[in-house]
Amino acid sequence: MERYGYARVSTGKQTTDSQITDLTRDGVSDCHIIQETVSGATDWKSRPLLRKLIRKLRTGDTLTVAKLDRLGRNAVDVLSLIERLKKRGISVRILNFGVDTSGSGGALFLLLLAGFAEFERNLIRERVIAGLQTAREKGVRLGRRPKLSRAKIARARHLRKQGFSITKIGLILNVSRMTVWRSTKEVTPGSDA
Numbered sequence: 001m002e003r004y005g006y007a008r009v010s011t012g013k014q015t016t017d018s019q020i021t022d023l024t025r026d027g028v029s030d031c032h033i034i035q036e037t038v039s040g041a042t043d044w045k046s047r048p049l050l051r052k053l054i055r056k057l058r059t060g061d062t063l064t065v066a067k068l069d070r071l072g073r074n075a076v077d078v079l080s081l082i083e084r085l086k087k088r089g090i091s092v093r094i095l096n097f098g099v100d101t102s103g104s105g106g107a108l109f110l111l112l113l114a115g116f117a118e119f120e121r122n123l124i125r126e127r128v129i130a131g132l133q134t135a136r137e138k139g140v141r142l143g144r145r146p147k148l149s150r151a152k153i154a155r156a157r158h159l160r161k162q163g164f165s166i167t168k169i170g171l172i173l174n175v176s177r178m179t180v181w182r183s184t185k186e187v188t189p190g191s192d193a
Helices: 017-025 048-056 075-087 104-137 150-161 166-173 177-184
Strands: 003-009 033-037 062-065 091-094
Touching: 003 017, 003 048, 017 033, 017 062, 033 048, 048 075, 075 091, 075 104, 091 104, 150 166, 150 177, 166 177
Parallel strands: 003 033, 003 062, 062 091
Antiparallel strands: none
16 A cells, blocks of 8 residues: 655646645655646646556555646546546545545545536536527527538539539538538549648
């Protein structure tokens, strides 16, 4: 049962010194502390050194961070990481909260974090729905456009053979450039500039 530490800063201008001090004061050996420079908005799966550390951890090990935001700023992402580690029998210590996920206080913390993650998901969902509604009100056509009829595909291919650009054909047929490109790509290789 080993104790590992993770320290993170967002830019090269910052240092992990205070985090390292907190981790070593808590009993984490210097040789077991991983330091990384990566934005807190980056999900844990996209952090190469954190991923490598997580693969190294074994049942009974502990991952310690000085502050929760060192693991990430997104409650959903942080919760998924902590739950994944918990399933493997790895506890997480968050020093500034005095939380260890292996104890009853840790269970309460995870319950609260799950609540915040759900709240965050709901806020995102509400923003997406509001954005879609605004787009509809402005007349923006949402979703996939219907496939072209065989007659329109034939016309698009004919126009393309005559030298019309994909953009021009899209305007003529009242469809997107991508729809024209998909329907004509077998006929005329190359791209349209």
